[in-house]
Structure formats: structure tokens, C-alpha cells
Amino acid sequence: MQELKIYNTLSNKKEVFKPLKNGYVGMYVCGPTVYSNVHLGNVRTFMSFDLIYRYLLHLGYKVRYVRNITDAGHLTDDNAEDKISTKARIEKLEPMEIVQKYTVDFHQILEKFNNLSPSIEPTATGHIVEQIEAIKTILENGLAYEVNGSVYFDVLKYNEKEHYGILSKRKIEDAIENTRNLDGQSDKKNPQDFALWKKAEPEHIQRWPSPWGVGFPGWHLECTVMSTKYLGEKFDIHGGGMDLKFPHHECEIAQSQACNHTAPVNYWMHGNMLTMNGKKMSKSTGNSILPNEIFTGENEHISKAFSASVARFFMLQAHYRSILDFSNDAILASEKGYIRLMEAVSLTSKLESSKSSSFDVKAWKQKCYDAMNDDFNSPILIAHLFEAVKFINLLKDGKETLTKEDLLEFTTTINSFVFDVLGLESAEVGEDNLDKLSGVVEMLIKMRNQARADKDWNLSDKIRDELLILGIQLKDGKDGTSFTVN
RNA sequence: GGCGUCAUGGCCGAGUGGCUAGGCUGGGCUCUGCAAAAGCUCCCACAGCGGUUCGAAUCCGCUUGACGCCUCCA
Structure with a gap:
């Protein structure tokens, strides 16, 4: 098997990937909160992990890929309404109708982008029992406290033995120094403490009974509970967007340590943001573009419609850890390159073999693997594929040659990288x-x-x-x- | 204010201490009835200032700028 290196955001280094169990990979990726349509920035993260999933499969690993659906609303601050409830009120729907509507949308969009489905897609509301059990354990272990029907994680106490901030490279002392005291209306002992369970106010619709009264779980808990349930107390890869590193993933580590006395994840991976006009895509600021707007061209930022494959190719031309800026010019350029690539790929079935080879197929093939083995470097892989494009065009004109065996290996390789690994699709004509x-x-x-x-x-x-x-x-x-x- | 990341040619975007990224665009040539496509070729780089080194866009420091996180966020 090829030696794969993964950039671990826990160590900030590329590390040789060694799964816990030979040949098997457990991977957890934080999914969306289903309160609105996913925008292109959301899609980028899931596509990055789709590339990673596809490549692991291509290498022959048996991968259990778990990606959750957050269908319980979480609070933006201690006293506000959560997003799912807000949306339910605005659209005059039940919270679970909102959840259903946007879960379906999420699946449809990702399918258009040719993302493979995860092995398991658990929901937060489907795991309330497990979350309550986890809270009990953390309370028993003395790392949480109950106040007025809510349960909070005791960050300071946890920090006495473990490092809260190990992933985000923060020191809790700095955080405390920089926290402005807000009125003191919170039940928390310390502003850094985070909720494991929140008491539900009468108007809060999503609510469940618990030993601490009627309430709902804290945001960070679901991922800890579901990853543990389906992948074990310790698993290989945990992914998500860069913006989830803190506090979400930091809290996951703390919760797992508090429950299971072990660091949950060997390789933390974070995909970078998609920006537009140099700023993070975000619905709240209006600086975003929806996948459907890409497909129809109906958005002020683009001059025409683009297919999902072109958008996918555009994103794969950047490394998943780099910030990528979306612009009309950039995706137009990608579209041309994409067409050139796919036309060459479609020619591969018509190529004829010769008695000798003028191209070192094995060396080229290894370069493709080397690129992907170096922390899933898809832009480099694509550069090598364009090398192949040039060669295919010359081959077609009889200016280059391949033996029958080489031709087979060449076409098999290019097709598997283009379709299986990059997940590109040729033009959809029946x-x-x-x-x-x-x-x-x-x-x-x-x-x-x-x-x-x-x-x-x-x-x-x-x-x-x-x-x-x-x-x-x-x-x-x-x-x-x-x-x-x- | 704290923490962190990044600054690459007209645009997008990789990368390594000494050797070609790649795509798109622009110029020239080949092919063509003319085009297109394809091939060949040319132009345009590594934010600024210091330092380490035989040698740095690549390592270190400073300056400037951008972005992200510190509140929900992919």
C-alpha cells in the first residue's frame, strides 16, 4: 500500500498515516446544522472530505465514514432563540419540518456534486439518550456541574489535568484575561464553561426530559457521543471546517477525555474556507452563493451557469487546506480547463497501441499517487493529469506511442483518478x-x-x-x- | 485586545534550500480554404527590509497588508 501523509492539525505537521486497525479507517466529519440551504462554502468542506474518503477507498481501505446531521437547534448566545426554532417560526413550520426540508436539500445538493454518501449519517435528536448518559458520566467524573436545570462542563477543573486548548493552541489563562464580564447573568461558574445540557424555556419547542429537567443537549456533545458510538472511544480521522476547530472540536476532545479518559482522535483534519471577494462566505452577511444559483447562473457574482462538475473541479484545483476565493473569472478559467481535461479523457477509449512506448507510464502514475499521498494534494494531481492530456492529444495524432500494456495501464489510471478519486463526471447526455x-x-x-x-x-x-x-x-x-x- | 494562518507572474492556484508546477489569458509559429481544436514557443513571479547560507521565493527576525478564530458557523 502507498504511504500516505496527512496534515494533522493537532500537531500542525504532516504525519504518516497509520490506522488503528490495519486496512480499516474510522472517519468522522461534522455535518451541517439543517436550518437553511447549504451554500457553496459549506459544500467545499464536504467535498474536501469526499475527496479524502474517495482516495482512502481507492487505496483499498475499508472506511467507515460517519457524518452527522445536526437537527437540534443550538443557541447563539445564552438567551437567544436557536436557529432551527427561529426558522420554524418564520416559515410557520414545525422544527422537524425545517429539519426534514433542509436535510433533503443537503442530500440533493451533495449528490449533484457527486459526493459519496457516508456510511452512517446519525442525527443529534436520534441520540438524546446517549447524550444524557454521557453527561451523567462527566458529572460522575467530577468535570461538570448542574445549575438551575442546566449542566455545564467545568473547563477550569478539566484544565487542571488536561490541556483545554490543545487543538486550537490556546491557553485558558489568555482566554480568561480577555473575557469581558457580561453582566453576570449566566449560570456558568466561568465564561469558558460550555453547556452539556440546557434547561428549556417554556417557548423552546425542541425539548426532552432528563434527570435535570426538561431541556436540550449542548452543541458539542452530539459529535462526541455519535463518534464514540459508531467509531469507538478512539478513532482515526476527525474532520470538519476550520471554523469548527474552536470551540467545537476543542470541546469534543474535552468531553471525550472526561467520558473515556482518552484522546478521541489520532488525526484531526480541517478544511479551509471558501471566500468570495476575499471574505468568508456566510449567509448572515449576504456574502454567499448557493449551489442552485451556480447551476442556473442566477446570482450577481457570476455571468453564466456552471455545472456541478465544473464547480467541483474549480474547488479541487486548490488544496483543501488553502483558502480559496470564488470569482467569476476563476470559475470560468476552471471550466475551460475542465472541458479540455474531459475531452482528452473521453479520447482514451479510442487510442491505439504501438510496438513501443514513448512515455514512462509507471513513473507518471507514481507521480499521481505521490501527489495524493502528500496530504491529498489534488492541485498537483490535476497538474499531472494535464500532462496526460497533452500526451493523449499527441498520441491521438500518432506523435507519441504506447504499447498495449502501457496503454491499458495509462487509461485505467487516468480514468480512476478522474472519476473515482476526483469524482468528476462527464457531461450528462443520456x-x-x-x-x-x-x-x-x-x-x-x-x-x-x-x-x-x-x-x-x-x-x-x-x-x-x-x-x-x-x-x-x-x-x-x-x-x-x-x-x-x- | 488575544490566538493563528497567509502574502507567488494579467487572473486562479501548487511547490521545494540550488533544477518545469499546472490551468486560464495575451503574443508568435505549425496545421487549416478560413476558423476552431491540437501541438510547439514567448512574455510576465515569488509583499518590503534585514539575517543565516557557497546559494533562499523556499529557513530566521522585523515591517506592512489580508484573512480566520476568540458568539452560531463548513
């Missing part, structure tokens, strides 16, 4: 329709060739130009005319 379309276009090509033979350039150009308007491009090559559909 097989049947494509056959019919081909017939029609071939007929027009014949007519045009007759016109060209007669030097009737007006007619031949008319056929070519009008087809182009319809999105069908003719290409005159040495072996006759071919066409592509845009």
Missing part, C-alpha cells in the same frame, strides 16, 4: 440521446464536407457556425471532422 445526436451531427458533417469539396465555403461555414451556436463544436483534423458537445 446514452440514447447521444447516439441520436451523433447520427444527426455526422450527417451534417457529411453535408458540410460535400460543400467543402465543392468549395462552397458559405454553406460549410454556415453549418459549422450554426452548430456552434447550438453548443456543438466541429473540429477539422487530419482524419476527418469530429465534434464535441458543450
Whole structure:
């Protein structure tokens, strides 16, 4: 098996990946809070982990990929209404209708982007019992306290033995110094303490009974409980967006330590943000673009519609740990590159072999693996794929050669990287329709060739130009005319 | 204010102490009836200032700037 290096945000270093159990990987990724449509920035994170999931599968690992759905609303501050409830009130729906609506939307969008489904997709509300049990354990272990129907995690006490801030590289002393005292209306002993269980006010709709009264679980707890349940007290990879590092993931570590007396995760991975106009995409500021707006082109930031594959390719051209800025120019450039890549890939089935090879397929193949083994460096992989594109075009013209064996290995490799690992899809034209379309276009090509033979350039150009308007491009090559559909 | 990340050519975006990223765009050439496509080729770089080094865009320090987190956030 290839040696894979993963950048661990716990150590801030690339580390050789060694799963706990040989050949098996347990991976947990924080999913969305389903109170509104996912925007493109949300999609980027899930796509980054889709790439990681796909590559692990490609390497032959058996991966259990758990990604939760947060369907219990959490509070933006101690006294506000949670987002799901707010949305339910605005849309005049039950909270669970909101949850259902946006869960379906989330699945549909990710499917359009050709993301593979996780192995398990647990919900927070489906694991209230387990969350209550975890709180009991933390209370028993003396690292939480109950006040007025709520239970809080005692961060200062935890910090006596463990380091609260190990992931986000913070010192709790700094946090305390920089905390402004807000009126003291909170039940917390310390502002850094976080809720494990919150007492439900009468108007709070999502509510469950507990040993501490009617309430609802704290935000961080669900991930601890569900990852433990499905992946064990210790598992290989935990992922999420960079913005979840603190406090969410920090709290997860503290909760797991408090429950299970062990660090839960060997490799922490954080995907970086998608920005637009240099600022983080965020619905609250209006600086965001929805996937459906990409598909229809109906957004002031873009000049035309783009397919999900193009958007996917655009995002894969940047490394998952880099900030990526979305712009019309950038995605237009990606679209051209994407088309060039996919046209070359579609040519691979038509290539012919020779007696010798003018290209070192094995060396090229290893470079592709090296790129992905270096912390899933998809931009480098894509650069190597473009090297292959050039080679394919020369091969087609007979200017390069491959033996039968090399050709097979070459086409197998390029197809598996493009489709299986990067998860790109070729243009969606139904097989049947494509056959019919081909017939029609071939007929027009014949007519045009007759016109060209007669030097009737007006007619031949008319056929070519009008087809182009319809999105069908003719290409005159040495072996006759071919066409592509845009 | 605290913590952290990043500053690469016209645009997007990789990267390593000495050697080509790649894509898009622009110029030239080949091919073509003309185009397009494809191929070849050219131009344009590593924020600024110091330091380490035989040698740094790559390591260290400072300056400037941008962004992220510190409240829900992918």
C-alpha cells in the first residue's frame, strides 16, 4: 500500500498515516446544522472530505465514514432563540419540518456534486439518550456541574489535568484575561464553561426530559457521543471546517477525555474556507452563493451557469487546506480547463497501441499517487493529469506511442483518478440521446464536407457556425471532422 | 485586545534550500480554404527590509497588508 501523509492539525505537521486497525479507517466529519440551504462554502468542506474518503477507498481501505446531521437547534448566545426554532417560526413550520426540508436539500445538493454518501449519517435528536448518559458520566467524573436545570462542563477543573486548548493552541489563562464580564447573568461558574445540557424555556419547542429537567443537549456533545458510538472511544480521522476547530472540536476532545479518559482522535483534519471577494462566505452577511444559483447562473457574482462538475473541479484545483476565493473569472478559467481535461479523457477509449512506448507510464502514475499521498494534494494531481492530456492529444495524432500494456495501464489510471478519486463526471447526455445526436451531427458533417469539396465555403461555414451556436463544436483534423458537445 | 494562518507572474492556484508546477489569458509559429481544436514557443513571479547560507521565493527576525478564530458557523 502507498504511504500516505496527512496534515494533522493537532500537531500542525504532516504525519504518516497509520490506522488503528490495519486496512480499516474510522472517519468522522461534522455535518451541517439543517436550518437553511447549504451554500457553496459549506459544500467545499464536504467535498474536501469526499475527496479524502474517495482516495482512502481507492487505496483499498475499508472506511467507515460517519457524518452527522445536526437537527437540534443550538443557541447563539445564552438567551437567544436557536436557529432551527427561529426558522420554524418564520416559515410557520414545525422544527422537524425545517429539519426534514433542509436535510433533503443537503442530500440533493451533495449528490449533484457527486459526493459519496457516508456510511452512517446519525442525527443529534436520534441520540438524546446517549447524550444524557454521557453527561451523567462527566458529572460522575467530577468535570461538570448542574445549575438551575442546566449542566455545564467545568473547563477550569478539566484544565487542571488536561490541556483545554490543545487543538486550537490556546491557553485558558489568555482566554480568561480577555473575557469581558457580561453582566453576570449566566449560570456558568466561568465564561469558558460550555453547556452539556440546557434547561428549556417554556417557548423552546425542541425539548426532552432528563434527570435535570426538561431541556436540550449542548452543541458539542452530539459529535462526541455519535463518534464514540459508531467509531469507538478512539478513532482515526476527525474532520470538519476550520471554523469548527474552536470551540467545537476543542470541546469534543474535552468531553471525550472526561467520558473515556482518552484522546478521541489520532488525526484531526480541517478544511479551509471558501471566500468570495476575499471574505468568508456566510449567509448572515449576504456574502454567499448557493449551489442552485451556480447551476442556473442566477446570482450577481457570476455571468453564466456552471455545472456541478465544473464547480467541483474549480474547488479541487486548490488544496483543501488553502483558502480559496470564488470569482467569476476563476470559475470560468476552471471550466475551460475542465472541458479540455474531459475531452482528452473521453479520447482514451479510442487510442491505439504501438510496438513501443514513448512515455514512462509507471513513473507518471507514481507521480499521481505521490501527489495524493502528500496530504491529498489534488492541485498537483490535476497538474499531472494535464500532462496526460497533452500526451493523449499527441498520441491521438500518432506523435507519441504506447504499447498495449502501457496503454491499458495509462487509461485505467487516468480514468480512476478522474472519476473515482476526483469524482468528476462527464457531461450528462443520456446514452440514447447521444447516439441520436451523433447520427444527426455526422450527417451534417457529411453535408458540410460535400460543400467543402465543392468549395462552397458559405454553406460549410454556415453549418459549422450554426452548430456552434447550438453548443456543438466541429473540429477539422487530419482524419476527418469530429465534434464535441458543450 | 488575544490566538493563528497567509502574502507567488494579467487572473486562479501548487511547490521545494540550488533544477518545469499546472490551468486560464495575451503574443508568435505549425496545421487549416478560413476558423476552431491540437501541438510547439514567448512574455510576465515569488509583499518590503534585514539575517543565516557557497546559494533562499523556499529557513530566521522585523515591517506592512489580508484573512480566520476568540458568539452560531463548513
